[in-house]
Amino acid sequence: xxxxxxxxxxxxxxxxxxxxxxxxxxxxxxxxxxxxxxxxxxxxxxxxxxxxxxxxxxxxxxxxxxxxxxxxxxxxxxxxxxxxxxxxxxxxxxxxxxxxxxxxxxxxxxxxxxxxxxxxxxxxxxxxxxxxxxxxxxxxxxxxxxxxxxxxxxxxxxxxxxxxxxxxxxxxxxxxxxxxxxxxxxxxxxxxxxxxxxxxxxxxxxxxxxxxxxxxxxxxxxxxxxxxxxxxxxxxxxxxxxxxxxxxx
Amino acid sequence: xxxxxxxxxxxxxxxxxxxxxxxxxxxxxxxxxxxxxxxxxxxxxxxxxxxxxxxxxxxxxxxxxxxxxxxxxxxxxxxxxxxxxxxxxxxxxxxxxxxxxxxxxxxxxxxxxxxxxxxxxxxxxxxxxxxxxxxxxxxxxxxxxxxxxxxxxxxxxxxxxxxxxxxxxxxxxxxxxxxxxxxxxxxxxxxxxxxxxxxxxxxxxxxxxxxxxxxxxxxxxxxx
Numbered sequence: 001x002x003x004x005x006x007x008x009x010x011x012x013x014x015x016x017x018x019x020x021x022x023x024x025x026x027x028x029x030x031x032x033x034x035x036x037x038x039x040x041x042x043x044x045x046x047x048x049x050x051x052x053x054x055x056x057x058x059x060x061x062x063x064x065x066x067x068x069x070x071x072x073x074x075x076x077x078x079x080x081x082x083x084x085x086x087x088x089x090x091x092x093x094x095x096x097x098x099x100x101x102x103x104x105x106x107x108x109x110x111x112x113x114x115x116x117x118x119x120x121x122x123x124x125x126x127x128x129x130x131x132x133x134x135x136x137x138x139x140x141x142x143x144x145x146x147x148x149x150x151x152x153x154x155x156x157x158x159x160x161x162x163x164x165x166x167x168x169x170x171x172x173x174x175x176x177x178x179x180x181x182x183x184x185x186x187x188x189x190x191x192x193x194x195x196x197x198x199x200x201x202x203x204x205x206x207x208x209x210x211x212x213x214x215x216x217x218x219x220x221x222x223x224x225x226x227x228x229x230x231x232x233x234x235x236x237x238x239x240x241x242x243x244x245x246x247x248x249x
Numbered sequence: 250x251x252x253x254x255x256x257x258x259x260x261x262x263x264x265x266x267x268x269x270x271x272x273x274x275x276x277x278x279x280x281x282x283x284x285x286x287x288x289x290x291x292x293x294x295x296x297x298x299x300x301x302x303x304x305x306x307x308x309x310x311x312x313x314x315x316x317x318x319x320x321x322x323x324x325x326x327x328x329x330x331x332x333x334x335x336x337x338x339x340x341x342x343x344x345x346x347x348x349x350x351x352x353x354x355x356x357x358x359x360x361x362x363x364x365x366x367x368x369x370x371x372x373x374x375x376x377x378x379x380x381x382x383x384x385x386x387x388x389x390x391x392x393x394x395x396x397x398x399x400x401x402x403x404x405x406x407x408x409x410x411x412x413x414x415x416x417x418x419x420x421x422x423x424x425x426x427x428x429x430x431x432x433x434x435x436x437x438x439x440x441x442x443x444x445x446x447x448x449x450x451x452x453x454x455x456x457x458x459x460x461x462x463x464x465x466x467x468x469x470x471x472x473x
Binding site for chain 1: 399403404406407408409413416417419420421423424460463466467470471473
């Protein structure tokens with residue numbers, strides 16, 4: 001019954017599936033991104049306190065959300081790779097890391113651009129900002145550690161272990177605005193209870209969060225396909241796929 | 250299999266080997282003193298300036314001195330094959346790693362705790378601040394050793410580490426630095442610091458219970 005699940009660990013099978021699902025994630029995500037951006041930049045009314053400047057939230061919040069979610073996904077995938085020795089899981093984590101680091105950088109930069117008009121300063125060493133910066137360093141550490149090994153399986157396992165150790169930073173980022181009195185505002189979207197943001201500003205935000213997650217999914221599938229080809233370039237199925245013999249091309 | 254005897258044997262052996270080479274013991278400590286001396290010379294020897302900077306500078310100097318001493322933590326043992334014997338032995342590897350970490354703290358962290366009050370006086374810290382500095386360092390340096398051991402284990406198999414160990418380990422050490430330095434600052438201003446002390450203790454317990462397991466896994470990875 002679980003054969004379909006177990007087959008996912010096979011590189012050629014995953015390569016094929018990712019090629020099929022990739023466009024199904026990419027094009028809807030682009031459409032939803034366009035709708036969400038239109039809703040956020042044009043349809044949503046200006047904020048009574050912040051004016052038009054609040055619209056950077058529509059880039060900042062999805063990026064920040066993705067930066068932590070991608071790291072959590074990397075930690076889970078790395079743990080799967082370490083426990084069940086599934087190389088493809090490590091390939092997925094390796095492919096996700098640069099995307100996650102980019103979203104973290106975007107979150108930090110858009111936060112800085114938003115902070116200047118709103119708080120009067122580009123940066124403040126408060127818990128939320130600092131722990132997000134630490135997340136960026138952890139991403140860089142993951143990628144550097146991976147790059148410093150020549151043997152791929154050693155690189156996988158060492159960086160996988162680092163990803164699992166670094167996951168302790170995520171609760172700190174998430175709860176930092178609740179535990180400490182931080183300059184960064186508290187959560188506007190709660191799991192229970194009504195959100196503290198008006199509906200016509202909320203729907204583009206939720207749509208953009210969903211759309212960027214789909215976009216990340218599409219990017220991840222394409223990157224994993226490339227990573228799989230790179231790792232398995234000597235294997236038979238890759239050569240059959242591209243009709244090449246070793247040494248040619 | 251007497252685990253406590255194994256643990257004590259590991260610690261004793263590390264200490265014996267370390268004491269044969271005094272120079273290696275002294276360099277992180279000298280580094281600590283040197284870094285702490287840089288700030289008054291580079292900035293200003295005025296009492297108010299130094300009193301304000303003191304907690305932060307001393308904590309950062311302790312952090313950097315710990316980082317300096319971490320590179321050699323597992324390297325010699327891996328190079329001469331001792332680590333392989335430990336991995337293959339019937340004793341649990343996390344216990345051996347914990348023994349090495351405890352020895353590292355006794356040789357590097359504890360001297361920092363002893364030396365810091367002396368340097369705190371040169372920074373004109375008030376009495377409460379000096380006491381807080383020693384207490385936070387006492388709680389914090391074991392955590393730094395544990396975190397450093399995990400980082401050293403991860404990078405032990407890498408040829409040229411350069412700044413990689415620092416890049417991996419510093420983000421994880423930041424909470425310890427923050428709570429330690431800020432608690433010392435607060436104590437100097439006359440505030441109660443039971444909160445940060447509890448948090449430092451919690452970080453220590455968390456590291457103590459989980460990091461030796463992670464370090465053992467990392468050593469196994471590095472040795473293959």
